Amino acid sequence: xxxxxxxxxxxxxxxxxxxxxxxxxxxxxxxxxxxxxxxxxxxxxxxxxxxxxxxxxxxxxxxxxxxxxxxxxxxxxxxxxxxxxxxxxxxxxxxxxxxxxxxxxxxxxxxxxxxxxxxxxxxxxxxxxxxxxxxxxxxxxxxxxxxxxxxxxxxxxxxxxxxxxxxxxxxxxxxxxxxxxxxxxxxxxxxxxxxxxxxxxxxxxxxxxxxxxxxxxxxx
Amino acid sequence: xxxxxxxxxxxxxxxxxxxxxxxxxxxxxxxxxxxxxxxxxxxxxxxxxxxxxxxxxxxxxxxxxxxxxxxxxxxxxxxxxxxxxxxxxxxxxxxxxxxxxxxxxxxxxxxxxxxxxxxxxxxxxxxxxxxxxxxxxxxxxxxxxxxxxxxxxxxxxxxxxxxxxxxxxxxxxxxxxxxxxxxxxxxxxxxxxxxxxxxxxxxxxxxxxxxxxxxxxxxxxxxxxxxxxxxxxxxxxxxxxxxxxxxxxxxxxxxxxxxxxxxxxxxxxxxxxxxxxxxxxxxxxxxxxxxxxxxxxxxxxxxxxxxxxxxxxxxxxxxxxxxxxxxxxxxx
Numbered sequence: 001x002x003x004x005x006x007x008x009x010x011x012x013x014x015x016x017x018x019x020x021x022x023x024x025x026x027x028x029x030x031x032x033x034x035x036x037x038x039x040x041x042x043x044x045x046x047x048x049x050x051x052x053x054x055x056x057x058x059x060x061x062x063x064x065x066x067x068x069x070x071x072x073x074x075x076x077x078x079x080x081x082x083x084x085x086x087x088x089x090x091x092x093x094x095x096x097x098x099x100x101x102x103x104x105x106x107x108x109x110x111x112x113x114x115x116x117x118x119x120x121x122x123x124x125x126x127x128x129x130x131x132x133x134x135x136x137x138x139x140x141x142x143x144x145x146x147x148x149x150x151x152x153x154x155x156x157x158x159x160x161x162x163x164x165x166x167x168x169x170x171x172x173x174x175x176x177x178x179x180x181x182x183x184x185x186x187x188x189x190x191x192x193x194x195x196x197x198x199x200x201x202x203x204x205x206x207x208x209x210x211x212x213x214x215x216x217x218x219x220x
Numbered sequence: 221x222x223x224x225x226x227x228x229x230x231x232x233x234x235x236x237x238x239x240x241x242x243x244x245x246x247x248x249x250x251x252x253x254x255x256x257x258x259x260x261x262x263x264x265x266x267x268x269x270x271x272x273x274x275x276x277x278x279x280x281x282x283x284x285x286x287x288x289x290x291x292x293x294x295x296x297x298x299x300x301x302x303x304x305x306x307x308x309x310x311x312x313x314x315x316x317x318x319x320x321x322x323x324x325x326x327x328x329x330x331x332x333x334x335x336x337x338x339x340x341x342x343x344x345x346x347x348x349x350x351x352x353x354x355x356x357x358x359x360x361x362x363x364x365x366x367x368x369x370x371x372x373x374x375x376x377x378x379x380x381x382x383x384x385x386x387x388x389x390x391x392x393x394x395x396x397x398x399x400x401x402x403x404x405x406x407x408x409x410x411x412x413x414x415x416x417x418x419x420x421x422x423x424x425x426x427x428x429x430x431x432x433x434x435x436x437x438x439x440x441x442x443x444x445x446x447x448x449x450x451x452x453x454x455x456x457x458x459x460x461x462x463x464x465x466x467x468x469x470x471x472x473x474x475x476x477x478x479x480x481x482x483x484x485x486x487x488x489x490x491x492x493x494x495x496x497x498x499x500x501x502x503x504x505x506x507x508x509x510x511x512x513x514x515x516x517x518x519x520x521x522x523x524x525x526x527x528x529x530x531x532x533x534x535x536x537x538x539x540x541x542x543x544x545x546x547x548x549x550x551x552x
Contacts, residue, residue, distance in 0.1 A: 065514075066514030067512075070512075070514075077469045151467060152441075152467050152468055153409055155414075156310075156385050156408060157310070157355075157386070157388065157403060157405055159447070159493050160309055162412075162413045163309075164413065174411060178383050179383030179412040207307055208310070210412055213412060
């Protein structure tokens with residue numbers, strides 16, 4: 001009887017482990033399925049099912065200025081600018097934003113945006129409350145409504161294409177971070193969101209009073 | 221003996237060639253210098269170069285880099301914003317606004333400004349300079365008195381529009397009481413890129429009025445932007461527009477004009493992101509954006525009779541300068 005119980009327990013544990021392994025691997029085989037992994041994490045409350053760890057795979061060099069951006073990412077609004085797709089759910093209203101971005105920054109080509117940056121924000125430990133306790137997924141609470149990536153458009157009132165026209169820029173929490181404000185409301189240094197981007201080659205727009213904006217380029 | 225004869229033959233050929241060259245230069249008509257625009261000011265690498273009919277090309281020594289410039293219609297007076305470059309997509313400089321004479325480069329007025337300056341324009345008589353400060357405020361500087369004051373702001377002209385800016389101000393030329401035509405961002409994408417622009421007329425004393433009535437398409441990603449108003453002697457304002465309705469680049473941009481009475485006319489197609497600098501009736505000077513390097517080439521397009529065209533450069537174009545950051549021309 002005791003051996004039967006031990007056998008059942010061992011068997012159940014094995015099945016759980018195998019299921020976890022299969023589910024985890026099945027989800028991680030396509031970068032665009034990543035948001036669903038995040039959903040499942042919330043259902044099971046067990047980190048092993050998330051199976052996320054950063055990869056830092058094949059990041060393009062960061063271009064400086066217009067000519068280097070064109071050399072690295074092509075002309076504005078070209079088809080590569082929308083080659084990757086992911087969704088990102090805003091913390092405040094639950095809206096899932098569809099996001100297109102450049103081929104070289106995600107999907108099968110690179111692990112940069114959809115896997116590493118987003119993964120750090122979704123799962124990485126961070127003490128955004130400032131209480132000395134780092135908790136997993138704290139940064140995600142600062143990704144609020146108004147999340148945008150690709151758009152074929154110009155910087156307002158100028159002769160410059162916006163970095164969004166290459167799919168190499170992302171705005172987060174834009175409903176709370178109007179352009180021109182030098183004090184950030186949601187995307188603060190303490191929120192940990194800037195670190196998650198900056199540690200993966202993204203440049204934060206706070207330097208030019210654009211707290212919501214991150215771009216994979218400098219001097220532009 | 222033979223050698224001496226050959227030497228004479230050689231000398232004879234040289235003399236004959238020189239004679240032919242001299243005669244051809246005397247007989248051929250002189251190559252006419254470009255008469256319009258008479259004065260051209262350009263910015264390259266942050267430095268200012270002015271070309272006048274009398275003085276040739278002169279590089280003007282200025283403190284820091286030049287961020288914006290303009291010329292009076294007669295080309296005698298220039299205004300520049302010069303100083304330290306400001307980081308960011310909207311750019312500009314912090315430093316000084318300087319008014320100078322183009323013939324001897326005498327600086328006749330200077331104004332220090334702490335906020336980023338992105339655009340300057342000077343009135344036809346050279347007595348007023350209007351400029352955009354902090355991206356969203358339009359100020360006017362009385363050159364003779366040496367005092368500046370605010371005229372209006374994006375907050376007043378586009379209330380409630382997050383991140384709205386003012387751009388491309390230009391003095392109206394025909395009115396006794398000078399007014400400034402200025403671009404206003406009336407809708408934005410997430411508060412940082414323009415989705416809809418329009419022109420406003422801002423008198424130095426009085427209430428601003430809307431000059432154009434552009435509307436963008438109904439789609440979430442649609443946009444209709446406007447650039448580079450240039451004012452003419454008859455009260456009309458020429459500007460360029462581009463639009464997109466499917467989140468792809470516009471196939472073409474268009475130059476249009478709006479009269480003092482508000483009537484609009486389409487002039488013809490222009491390359492994307494073309495800035496009209498001036499029109500003299502038979503020619504139009506414009507900066508054309510070069511997608512290979514992000515700089516501009518200065519074109520002078522010969523206009524067909526009637527002043528409208530169906531194809532860019534259909535009556536001929538001349539490229540006056542290449543790879544400049546900004547330019548202004550004497551438009552009279």
